Amino acid sequence: MNRSLYLFAAIIGSFALSCYALVIMPKCQLGGLQPQTVEDEGKIVDIYPIKNVSVEKGRAVYASEGCFYCHSQQIRDEQNGTDIERGWGARRTVARDYLFEKKPYLGSMRLGPDLSNVGSAKWRNEPENEDPKYKPAKRDAAWQLLHLYAPRTVISISNMPPYRYLFETKKIGGERSADALALTGPNKPKPGYEVVPKPEAKALVAYLMSLDKSHPLKEVKGSAPEVAAK
C-alpha cells in the first residue's frame, strides 16, 4: 500500500504544481492589470484600453463563425517574425491590450493575416508596392462587406471562404437599399434584385473596424511617449 501512496502523492503533487505554475501564478501576476491612465487637470482618466460594448455582438459573430481558426490577433515583436514589417501592427501586443476581452481571440494559426489592428487606417497586408495588383485598397465598411460576401472580388488570389449566408438577396422594392453591395460580374444578382447584409454581417464589420491595438503602451519599448504614460 505504501508504494501506491507514493504514486498517488506524486500524481497529485505534480498536478498541483502544473496548475500552480501555469494557471495560478500567471493569474496572480496579471490579475491586477489596469488600463493606462493620463492625468487630466488633476483627474486620472483611463485612456487605453477602453471597454467597447457596442461591438460585442460582432465579436460574438466572429467567434461563432470561427474566424479565429484562420486569423490571429496578436503581434509579435521584431525578433519573432515579420508581423511588424508586414504592416499588421506598429508594436507587439501585450497582456494589457486584452484587458477587457473576456475571451481574447489570440489564435494559433494564420491562414489569413493577423487582424489585431485591421480597423486602423494604417493596417495593410501587402508590401508597400507600386504594382497596382498589390496596391492597398481603401478598407472601409463597404469594402469589408464585399470581402465577406465574395473575397475574390476584391482580392483576386484570396483563399478565404465566402460568407454569403450572412447576406440576403432580395427584391428591390422602390429605392435601392443604401447598404446594398456593389457587385459586378458573375456575383451580380438578377436584375431587380440586390444583396444586402444581414444584421450579423453589419455587426461583424463594425467589430472588425473597431480592432486597433496600436495605442502606445509604456511596457512596450519605443511605443510610448514618455510623458503620456503613467
Added chain:
Amino acid sequence: MTAAALAPTPTTAAPAAPSAAQALATERAAIDASASGPVLFCFGNAILWLLLTTVLGLISSIQLHSPGFLANIPFLTYGRILPAYNNALSYGWATLSGMGVAIWLLARLCRVQIKLPGVLVTGAVFWQVGLTIGIVQILAGKSTGVEGLEIPGSAAVLMLFGYLLIGLWGALLFGYRRQAPAYISVWYLVAALFWFPWTFAVAHVAMALPSVQGVVQSMVAAWAMQNFLNVFITAIGLAAAYYLIPKVINRPIHSYHLASTGFWAFILFAGLTGAVRLSGGPVPVWLVTLSIAATILLIVQIVTVSTNLILTMRGEYHMVYHSPTIRFTFFGAIAFTIASVVGLLASLRSVDHVLHFTFFQTAQTHLLLYAFFSMVMFGAIYYILPRLVGCEWLSSSMISLHFWGSAYGGGMLIAMLAIGGIAFGSALADPEAIFSQVIQDGAVYYIAGSIAWGMIAIGHLVFALHFLLMLLRIGQPGGEPTLFAPIGEEKH
C-alpha cells in the same frame, strides 16, 4: 522505492504447473467477461466518432484548397467544421477508445473482475450524450469561442460527470487489485485517470469565472489542451504500448528501471509544457521559458521509453510482419519518439518563431494524437476484441488494408502538414512576400492532404466494417490470433 515498485511484466507470470495455468486462464476469462460490456460500448462509440472525424477532416481539408466548398451552409463553414473535427477526434475517438483500453488493462493488470459494469456504461453514456450536444452546438455556432475548449459548459458538465463515474471505477479496480506491486502500465493509467478530470474541471471553471479574463483565459486553454495531449493521451498510449509489446512477443520489458525513470520524468515535466503554445505571444516571458525548459527536460522520458521499447523488441522485429497488434503498436511507439523529438525541437524559440501559426503545429498534434496514440489504440483493439467476443478477426487482408490507410495516409497527411508549414513559415520570414500569394502557393500541400484523407478514410471504413463483423461474431474460430503471415515463415 521507485524501481522496487515495479512488478514483473505480465508475461513473466509463467505458470508453474498446468493446473495453475488453467486457473489463470479461467481467471482471465472471468475478468474479460466482466469487462466486455463497458469496453465494447466504449470501442463501438469511439469508432462511430472516428467515422465522423474522418468525414469532418476530409471536408475541412478540401475547404483549404477550394474555399467555396460547402461554404454556403452555415454549419459546414470551415470555422465550425474545424473545431467540430478537433473535438470529435480528441473527446470522441481518442478519449473513448482510451477509456475502453484503460478499463480492460486495469482489470487485467490488477486481476480484478469488474463489479457492476453498468456503472461504467452509464458513465460512457453521459460522456457520449454531453459530447454529442457539444459537437452539435459547435456546428450551430454556439461554441464558447475558446480554442481547445469549445464545448459549452452545460455539455461539459455531463461529460465530466460521465468521466467521474468511469474514473472512480478505475480507481476502485486499483484499490482492490490482487496483483500486488503494480506494473508500469498501471502507473500511467492511474496518472491519466486522475489528471484528466482535474484539468477539464479547472479549465471549464476558470472559463466561467468572471475574474478570469484577457490573456489568462488563453493561458488556461493552452494549459488544458497541452495536458490533454501530453499527459492524458500520452499516458494511456504508453500504458497500452508497455503492455502489448512485451505481451505479444512474450518477453518481459527490457528494463524496469528505465521504465520507472521515464515515468517520473513524465509526471514531473509533462504538465508544465503548456505555455509553449503561446510562445512569442502577449504573455509573461518566464511562463514560456518555463514550458520550453520542461519540454527539453522531457527528453529523459523520450530516451528511456524509446530505448526500452526498442530494446524489448530486439531480435523480434519480424513480429511486425506477423502480428497486427505489434505492427500497429510498434508503429505508434516509433511515432511517439518522432513526435517527442519534433516537439522538443519546435519548442525552441528560434524554430518556433518560424513555425508558429503554421500547419506545422497541426502536424505535431497529429503525430501525437494519430500516428502515436490512435495507432496504439488500433493495435490494442486488435488484441482485446477477440478476447471479448470469442472469435478472431475475419480477414488479415482487411487488417492490412486498414494499416495501409492509416499508416501511409496518416503519414502522408502529417508530412504534408509539416512540409507545408515549413514552406509557409519560411516564405513569410521575408517581409516582402505577398501574404495571400504564399497561402495560395500552399494549395499543392492541401490537395495532397485531401488525397491522404481519402486513404485514411478507406482504412477507417474497413476497420469499422471489420469491427462490426466482430460484434456480429463473424470471424475465425477463437483461439489462434489472426496473423498477417504464419510465424516462422520467413525465418530461414
